[in-house]
Amino acid sequence: xxxxxxxxxxxxxxxxxxxxxxxxxxxxxxxxxxxxxxxxxxxxxxxxxxxxxxxxxxxxxxxxxxxxxxxxxxxxxxxxxxxxxxxxxxxxxxxxxxxxxxxxxxxxxxxxxxxxxxxxxxxxxxxxxxxxxxxxxxxxxxxxxxxxxxxxxxxxxxxxxxxxxxxxxxxxxxxxxxxxxxxxxxxxxxxxxxxxxxxxxxxxxxxxxxxxxxxxxxxxxxxxxxxxxxxxxxxxxxxxxxxxxxxxxxxxxxxxxx
Numbered sequence: 001x002x003x004x005x006x007x008x009x010x011x012x013x014x015x016x017x018x019x020x021x022x023x024x025x026x027x028x029x030x031x032x033x034x035x036x037x038x039x040x041x042x043x044x045x046x047x048x049x050x051x052x053x054x055x056x057x058x059x060x061x062x063x064x065x066x067x068x069x070x071x072x073x074x075x076x077x078x079x080x081x082x083x084x085x086x087x088x089x090x091x092x093x094x095x096x097x098x099x100x101x102x103x104x105x106x107x108x109x110x111x112x113x114x115x116x117x118x119x120x121x122x123x124x125x126x127x128x129x130x131x132x133x134x135x136x137x138x139x140x141x142x143x144x145x146x147x148x149x150x151x152x153x154x155x156x157x158x159x160x161x162x163x164x165x166x167x168x169x170x171x172x173x174x175x176x177x178x179x180x181x182x183x184x185x186x187x188x189x190x191x192x193x194x195x196x197x198x199x200x201x202x203x204x205x206x207x208x209x210x211x212x213x214x215x216x217x218x219x220x221x222x223x224x225x226x227x228x229x230x231x232x233x234x235x236x237x238x239x240x241x242x243x244x245x246x247x248x249x250x251x252x253x254x255x256x257x258x
Contacts, residue, residue: 007126008122010122011120011121012119012122015115015116015122016115019112019115022110022111023037026106027107030107032107036100039097040095043095044088044090044094045090047090048086050090051084051086051090105187105190105191106186106188106190109193110172110176110193113172114168116168117172120165124159124162127161128157129161130158130159130208131208132156133156133158134156135158138155138159139159140155140156158207160209163207179192179247181246182246183246183247191231194231195228198228198231199228201224202228205224
């Protein structure tokens with residue numbers, strides 16, 4: 001088990017390092033103030049760590065079934081959604097403390113996407129995969145993994161973390177090479193990335209082995225539902241305001257005089 005924890009932690013650390021490098025490159029390209037950007041990163045790291053550790057505190061609607069804050073901090077589950085929410089809150093708090101009002105989401109979007117792709121390699125190597133599947137790319141996991149009936153039964157399962165790695169790599173490529181020159185409104189790259197990830201994560205939950213709590217939906221899906229509703233409203237408002245015209249504008253062919 002020590003090796004598993006070490007492998008997971010190694011890739012999480014590599015993911016943070018990769019994200020920091022991408023963030024620094026983008027901040028330099030955009031001319032963002034170095035000191036303020038570093039404080040925003042520090043806020044994201046602290047907030048993300050707190051959010052991830054405390055995400056298990058509110059697993060159940062009945063408060064009596066939830067662990068105490070101390071138990072959640074020490075032994076609770078680690079949710080990437082809780083980590084992302086905590087990181088977002090941490091950035092807002094850090095920026096407010098130093099009086100920095102410029103939007104930083106566009107710096108974080110490609111950095112988070114590539115960092116998540118690297119970090120999820122550790123999840124794939126050390127955590128139970130998804131639900132059983134008959135698809136040809138189903139994988140088998142060691143029977144020693146805890147809380148994994150499919151592992152014990154020896155059935156093929158969805159490689160759910162590989163799905164997320166593929167999504168995050170594709171998201172980084174789209175953000176870095178296609179969206180950046182076309183979406184220039186501050187903050188909109190972050191809106192597009194978060195919206196896309198929310199939809200993807202809701203769908204990929206159907207392949208993961210997380211416990212369903214109501215209407216055959218998992219806890220992350222119930223958290224994501226209001227988030228996707230808010231994201232849809234925000235995207236519609238941005239579309240109506242013309243923030244995404246660069247995505248739909250067609251090049252007019254030049255007319256060559258004869």
